[in-house]
Amino acid sequence: MDDPVLLTGAAGRVGTAILGGIADKYEWRLLDREPPTGEVDHEYVVADITDEEAIREAVDGVGxxxxLAGDPRPEAPWDSVLQNNIDGTxxxxxxxxxxxxxxxxxxxxxxAVGAFETDERKPDIxxxxxxFRLDGTELPRPSNLYGVSKxxxxxxxxxxxxxxxxxxxxxxxxxxxKDHPPIDYERGQAMWLSYRDCAHLFDRCVEADYDYEIVYGISDNDRKYYSIERAKEVLGYEPQDNSAHFDD
Known part of the structure; x- marks a missing residue:
């Protein structure tokens, strides 16, 4: 990718993971609603994702x-996810x-698929x-209004x-x-994504050839109920981490 890459919600946890792994690989244009708290090595745009004029300026010239930008709270109310997540997208x-x-x-x-985790399936799932695996071909079953927005x-x-x-x-x-999966939390281990694998996965989203895809973003965990085969096949995703490595 020779043109700049726009990263929205750059100051959040996912943005931090991406930049921590591949900051030097691209010319970045970072966008966040809050100004940076320290020095930044890339162009930085302070704007709200729903500001149409500012967003049009931010996307100009990027490849x-x-x-990532939006309200990340699972308990976020409808008015917030409607404005920040749906209208913003x-x-x-x-x-x-x-x-x-x-x-x-x-x-x-x-x-977006949290309601697949029914009482009948837990904790074996x-x-x-x-x-049992979700592979991206299933219809969404949101577990909350945040999931509806996604x-x-x-x-x-x-x-x-x-x-x-x-x-x-x-x-x-x-x-x-960042450092390890939640050791005593089976669900967290099953859906764990390391910072390193997160950066690599979104790098592949920039570099790979695809049309429209839904893939799962987790590491290559022994425990899993999300399939990462589509991400491997289409994007060339090669995760390096596994939550089982942190078992006693």
Whole structure:
């Protein structure tokens, strides 16, 4: 990717993981609603994701967008996810197609499919002997209104790909933690995503060839109920970490 890459929500946890791994690989244009707290090595835009004029200026001249910005709270109320997550995603997709952006990577969430974790399936679904897998072909089953907003972002991506030919990949991010998975939390281990694998996965979202995809963003854990085969096949994802490495 020779053109700049726009990273929205750059100051958040996912943005920190991405920049921690591949900051030197691209010319970045970082966007966040809050100004940076220290020195930054890349162009930095302070703007709200729903500010149409500011977003159109931010996407001008970029080749790819990694869209993380939004209200990340699982308990976020409807008015917030509607404005920040759904309207914000539509605003930046509209600006992206008008600007001729080639690729759009959308940070979806495990909460878009959280209702698959029924009482009948738990806790076996989190254990190595269980063969149940979600692979991205299933319909969303959100566990909260935040999950509804992420499922809506996936559908918006589908619409803009089909009607405007922008390449879109939606990454249903699992449990991102920096140093290790939660040792005593089976669900967290099953959906763990390391910072290193997160950076690599979004790097592949920028570099790989695809049309429209939904993939799962977890490390190569022994415990898993998300399949990462599609991410490996289409994106060339090669995760290095496994939550089992931290077992006693």
């Amino acid at each position: 790819a967008i990694i869209h 539509q605003t930046i997709l509209e600006a992206a197609v008008d600007a001729g952006v080639e690729k759009f990577a959308f940070a979806s969430s495990n909460h 989190y254990r190595t002997h269980d063969e 499922a809506s972002g996936e559908v918006l991506g589908r619409y803009y790909h089909d009607h405007y030919d922008i390449d879109v990949v939606c990454v249903r991010i699992g449990n991102l933690t």
